[in-house]
Amino acid sequence: MRDVAIVAFAQTRHTGHDSGLSEPELILPVIEEVKERTGLRRFGFTCSGSCDYLAGAPFSFVSALDALGAWPPISESHVEMDGAWALYEAWVRLQHGDVDTALVYGFGKSSLGDLRSVMTLQLDPYYLAPLGLDQVSFAALQAAAVRADRAELDAIVRRSRAAGRDNPYALDLPDELTDDVGVAPSRASDVAPSRASDIEPLRASDVAPITDGAAAVVLAAGDAVAELCARPAHIRGIAHRIEPHYLGMRDLARSVSAADAARAAGVGKGPVEVAELHTQFAHEEIILRRALELPADTVVNPSGGPLAANPVMAAGLIRIGEAARRIHDGTASRTVGHAAGGPCLQHNLVTVLEA
Amino acid sequence: MGNRCAVIGVGQTRYTTKRRDVSIAGLVREAALRALEDAGLTFKDIDAVVVGKAPDLFEGVMMPEAYLADALGAAGKPMMRVHTAGSVGGSTALVGASLVQGGVHDRVLVVAFEKQSESNATWALSTHLPFNASLVVGAGGYFAPHIREYMRRTGAPDHIGTLVAVKDRLNALKNPYAHLRIPGIDRAMVESTPMLWEPIRYLETCPSSDGACAMVLASEPAVTGTPAWLHGTAMRSEPIFRAGRDTVNPQGGKDCAADVYRQAGVTDPRRQIDVAEVYVPFSWYEPMWLENLGFAAEGEGWKLTESGATALDGDIPWNASGGVLSSNPIGASGLIRFAEAALQVRGMAGEHQVDGARLALGHAYGGGAQFFAMWIVGRERP
Numbered sequence: 001m002r003d004v005a006i007v008a009f010a011q012t013r014h015t016g017h018d019s020g021l022s023e024p025e026l027i028l029p030v031i032e033e034v035k036e037r038t039g040l041r042r043f044g045f046t047c048s049g050s051c052d053y054l055a056g057a058p059f060s061f062v063s064a065l066d067a068l069g070a071w072p073p074i075s076e077s078h079v080e081m082d083g084a085w086a087l088y089e090a091w092v093r094l095q096h097g098d099v100d101t102a103l104v105y106g107f108g109k110s111s112l113g114d115l116r117s118v119m120t121l122q123l124d125p126y127y128l129a130p131l132g133l134d135q136v137s138f139a140a141l142q143a144a145a146v147r148a149d150r151a152e153l154d155a156i157v158r159r160s161r162a163a164g165r166d167n168p169y170a171l172d173l174p175d176e177l178t179d180d181v182g183v184a185p186s187r188a189s190d191v192a193p194s195r196a197s198d199i200e201p202l203r204a205s206d207v208a209p210i211t212d213g214a215a216a217v218v219l220a221a222g223d224a225v226a227e228l229c230a231r232p233a234h235i236r237g238i239a240h241r242i243e244p245h246y247l248g249m250r251d252l253a254r255s256v257s258a259a260d261a262a263r264a265a266g267v268g269k270g271p272v273e274v275a276e277l278h279t280q281f282a283h284e285e286i287i288l289r290r291a292l293e294l295p296a297d298t299v300v301n302p303s304g305g306p307l308a309a310n311p312v313m314a315a316g317l318i319r320i321g322e323a324a325r326r327i328h329d330g331t332a333s334r335t336v337g338h339a340a341g342g343p344c345l346q347h348n349l350v351t352v353l354e355a
Numbered sequence: 356m357g358n359r360c361a362v363i364g365v366g367q368t369r370y371t372t373k374r375r376d377v378s379i380a381g382l383v384r385e386a387a388l389r390a391l392e393d394a395g396l397t398f399k400d401i402d403a404v405v406v407g408k409a410p411d412l413f414e415g416v417m418m419p420e421a422y423l424a425d426a427l428g429a430a431g432k433p434m435m436r437v438h439t440a441g442s443v444g445g446s447t448a449l450v451g452a453s454l455v456q457g458g459v460h461d462r463v464l465v466v467a468f469e470k471q472s473e474s475n476a477t478w479a480l481s482t483h484l485p486f487n488a489s490l491v492v493g494a495g496g497y498f499a500p501h502i503r504e505y506m507r508r509t510g511a512p513d514h515i516g517t518l519v520a521v522k523d524r525l526n527a528l529k530n531p532y533a534h535l536r537i538p539g540i541d542r543a544m545v546e547s548t549p550m551l552w553e554p555i556r557y558l559e560t561c562p563s564s565d566g567a568c569a570m571v572l573a574s575e576p577a578v579t580g581t582p583a584w585l586h587g588t589a590m591r592s593e594p595i596f597r598a599g600r601d602t603v604n605p606q607g608g609k610d611c612a613a614d615v616y617r618q619a620g621v622t623d624p625r626r627q628i629d630v631a632e633v634y635v636p637f638s639w640y641e642p643m644w645l646e647n648l649g650f651a652a653e654g655e656g657w658k659l660t661e662s663g664a665t666a667l668d669g670d671i672p673w674n675a676s677g678g679v680l681s682s683n684p685i686g687a688s689g690l691i692r693f694a695e696a697a698l699q700v701r702g703m704a705g706e707h708q709v710d711g712a713r714l715a716l717g718h719a720y721g722g723g724a725q726f727f728a729m730w731i732v733g734r735e736r737p
Binding site for chain 2: 073093118346
């Protein structure tokens with residue numbers, strides 16, 4: 001495959017509440033930042049990821065285009081998926097060989113609605129969605145299948161929050177873990193209180209916070225790589241796989257699709273210094289560590305990960321961006337970025353980055 | 356453009372107002388199985404699946420590809436979901452083709468659908484974000500002023516739209532999958548229908564259809580059966596609110612056409628292209644796109660339509676299948692254009708086959724006439 005590298009990454013200072021910015025206003029600064037960092041004003045290809053349901057209106061990506069200043073008209077596409085898949089589409093496009101740069105971005109404001117029940121609408125509309133199972137509840141089914149130790153889960157959350165407090169882009173979440181069940185820490189008032197038995201074995205702190213945010217990445221290939229970045233993060237492997245939708249058809253304690261994607265991306269071909277995992281629930285880290293067969297010394301989510309900031313539709317792209325940042329700043333030479341979609345880690349994307 | 360890529364299988368459902376006998380999954384699977392059958396393949400032979408549809412608000416299923424993974428045999432494979440407004444069907448084909456052109460996969464299944472009977476498109480298209488003005492009632496309300504501006508600029512007579520409405524429905528009578536098959540369709544019938552959005556009458560708009568379309572795309576070594584070779588692929592987007600943007604004759608459409616023509620070696624589309632499947636959801640978009648795509652000089656598109664050149668027996672048939680005016684499962688409508696172009700150069704379009712078609716254009720547009728997706732397919736390998 002053609003060598004493609006991440007040459008720039010930018011993200012918003014994510015917020016746990018609606019800051020009043022519209023989606024184009026959220027995107028514009030991060031687009032400007034990667035343009036400034038690379039000196040590029042035009043890109044060979046542009047691709048974005050977002051979800052109409054977060055805004056509750058069709059075509060969330062249409063007004064985003066106004067933030068790009070797409071004039072003259074640009075070669076552009078959009079996935080109704082996390083921005084990580086927009087990055088994948090752009091990586092594929094750069095394989096053609098006729099263009100050398102791509103702009104990728106993802107954005108979402110989950111503060112605007114009730115994310116937990118919105119995610120119910122992703123389920124089979126005939127047999128599953130009418131049951132009213134919300135996102136926290138189906139995650140709880142997976143958490144139960146994992147049978148994780150409570151102390152281990154709490155340790156994951158504390159470590160993630162501590163890392164998040166050191167990350168200027170992530171939320172500032174306390175070390176103390178609350179027992180308010182089913183309540184995301186940043187928007188407690190928005191979520192109907194649940195009885196503890198409803199979502200056993202999850203604790204509120206196991207759940208990624210409601211977050212607004214955006215991120216942008218620039219990919220380059222050929223001579224552009226060296227021209228645009230002193231320490232590019234080369235994409236050595238990138239792959240994704242989906243699993244059956246029905247939870248009853250999967251062993252929820254494992255992630256076969258993450259394991260397959262990791263093998264296809266070549267995670268095990270070398271050491272992994274840093275892995276940024278798209279863990280929207282604490283127990284997902286346990287599942288993904290196993291699926292990716294990460295060595296014990298791999299540092300997981302030094303950014304704090306989604307448990308410290310989870311701007312839906314950008315959070316997966318941010319994992320790849322954070323994994324690239326460790327290479328850009330010279331603190332790591334081989335890292336892994338992971339993104340997930342669908343209920344209970346149905347769909348997983350894994351990328352291996354090298355200096 | 357990367358590696359060579361060909362369409363080796365096409366599958367369509369019959370387009371109709373209500374497919375009560377199938378779920379959304381059943382609908383897409385029907386199209387997918389027909390495409391696989393056409394290619395002489397099964398789901399096992401497919402490396403990746405790309406799904407496209409218009410806004411999720413239509414059916415109320417968020418990111419339905421997660422739910423459709425099982426029905427489309429995608430489990431264990433990469434699956435992607437494209438959404439680029441009305442152009443999404445075309446974009447879906449291009450994203451699938453890109454996977455082959457980029458050398459990532461050998462066989463890709465692309466599927467697009469809409470089940471309008473389980474949705475309310477005009478409602479979904481009319482909602483808006485807080486603190487943003489909602490300017491439209493559905494797509495017709497948005498596009499009618501652009502059409503009136505086209506008529507003002509060109510002095511086109513009022514009946515041109517009627518001619519397109521009749522011509523495309525006559526073609527639909529030859530297409531067994533078409534939704535609107537209206538016996539005895541003529542100008543008087545179109546002109547007797549109510550005015551919806553001046554100057555668009557009821558029979559000058561597309562219907563609301565249930566339906567799905569699928570294609571199997573293959574790399575050169577993986578070709579089976581009768582291929583339609585890709586000679587060019589292009590996408591263009593422009594901002595909806597850019598002041599000074601020409602919404603009647605958008606730059607994005609012109610640039611996209613120039614790009615795809617350059618790749619395919621087309622310098623005179625009217626002469627070199629044998630048949631075009633172009634996204635015409637309102638009758639007047641035929642003359643408008645004839646100009647935008649370079650088949651006619653600016654201001655002359657309506658004359659080409661009036662002359663009968665775009666009819667099935669004309670020198671440059673447009674929408675031999677009946678087009679979007681005859682079948683409109685929104686998210687699939689673009690993919691159907693691309694698929695019908697492929698059927699034509701494969702010589703498999705049945706009663707609406709254009710004799711000797713060797714080079715065909717597939718076109719889709721979306722948003723506020725700001726997203727464009729096009730491909731050119733040919734009988735010969737490029």
